[in-house]
Amino acid sequence: MPIWRRNLIVCWFGMFVSGVGMSMLAPVLPLFIQHLGVNDTGAIAQFSGVAFGVTFIVSAIFSPIWGLAADKYGRKPMLLRASLGMAIVIGCMGFATNVYVLIGLRLLQGVITGYATACTTLIATQTDKEHTGYALGLLSTASIAGSLLGPSIGGFIEEGFGLQNVFFITGGLLFVAFVTTAIFVKESFVREDKQALRLKQVWRLVPEKSLTITMFVTFFVLTVALYSVEPVITVYITHLSRDSGHIALIAGLTFSASGMANIIAAPRLGKLSDAIGVHKVMLFSLAAAGILFIPQAFVSNPWQLMGLRFVLGLFAAGLTPSVNVMIKKITPASITGRVFGFAMSAGYLGVFGGSLLGGQVAAWFGVRYVFLITGALLLANAVWVYFKVYKTINAAK
CATH class of the missing domain: 1.20.1250.20 (MFS general substrate transporter like domains)
Structure with missing residues (x-):
């Protein structure tokens, strides 16, 4: 099997699980927040909105930072960092003792994200030109499908296995993504020892x-x-x-x-x-x-x-x-x-x-x-x- 195709398969799985991990809380957040001791309906809605939205806002801030790190240190290290980090953080959410700990962990999840950025960059730079469109097209299905199916998957796990297991199972899948990335993803990356460019310099x-x-x-x-x-x-x-x-x-x-x-x-x-x-x-x-x-x-x-x-x-x-x-x-x-x-x-x-x-x-x-x-x-x-x-x-x- 060509290296680019093997990389694509591993990245697809990782991006799908990452997308699920980013969005699966939508249907279970109100229930889990209530489980953590918040009983007022209005407060549950407010905390749910903050807990869901904070991950994406923080991710928007840190995604370019991890993109810079991917250019400087390689894309595979960023894949390993993001998958292992999210596995630990999402797993820890199941042990949250109050709503503020949950929100803090969701914020931390946004900070350590970057799996999708590193995957997209890896596939774009390591795939033969004649297969780039196909590879990026297939890869895009992972992120979108994971994000769109995440709420349904989260609801299914909650109904079948319980609230806390939503976090444990998702964290476990992300750890599997970490292990498969470590073993199977290959990258030909040559680090260029150049001073990090500022935003204006990059734009030029x-x-x-x-x-x-x-x-x-x-x-x-x-x-x-x-x-x-x-x-x-x-x-x-x-x-x-x-x-x-x-x-x-x-x-x-x-x-x-x-x-x-x-x-x-x-x-x-x-x-x-x-x-x-x-x-x-x-x-x-x-x-x-x-x-x-x-x-x-x-x-x-x-x-x-x-x-x-x-x-x-x-x-x-x-x-x-x-x-x-x-x-x-x-x-x-x-x-x-x-x-x-x-x-x-x-x-x-x-x-x-x-x-x-x-x-x-x-x-x-x-x-x-x-x-x-x-x-x-x-x-x-x-x-x-x-x-x-x-x-x-x-x-x-």
């Missing part, structure tokens, strides 16, 4: 500044779109469904439908981007995803919504690999880790921003407007990509 080395900014914004908008429905999906399903006994199950399946479709479509769209051009796949995926959000506001039952979410995932699957391939193509190898770190920060901010957007829009205008506004946001981004990316690349040919 970026040759395509306008394209790079467009990629950051596109990745941010994509994650906003994926997570804007998370706070409202259960409410929407309750409104649409006549079967009040299985709301949680139906909501979990509906939310996970786009993640399953992503797993199916992303490697194929990655190959397609290798064949016809990453800019074409990116533009088409953005426009199709934006259009598919609109009919979700007008469905009459949960199964229609589930079907549309699945189709949405098929098209949205082309976006993350397209962004990663484009960043790899326009970024010098010496700063690839740092630039991918900034891209990952945009994604973490998008998770937080999407959750905030969905909740606020639903509260002020109604749940259906969440889908309409998210669709409009994607279509606006598609127009920007058309002028800044598609036309620029076609003109250069």
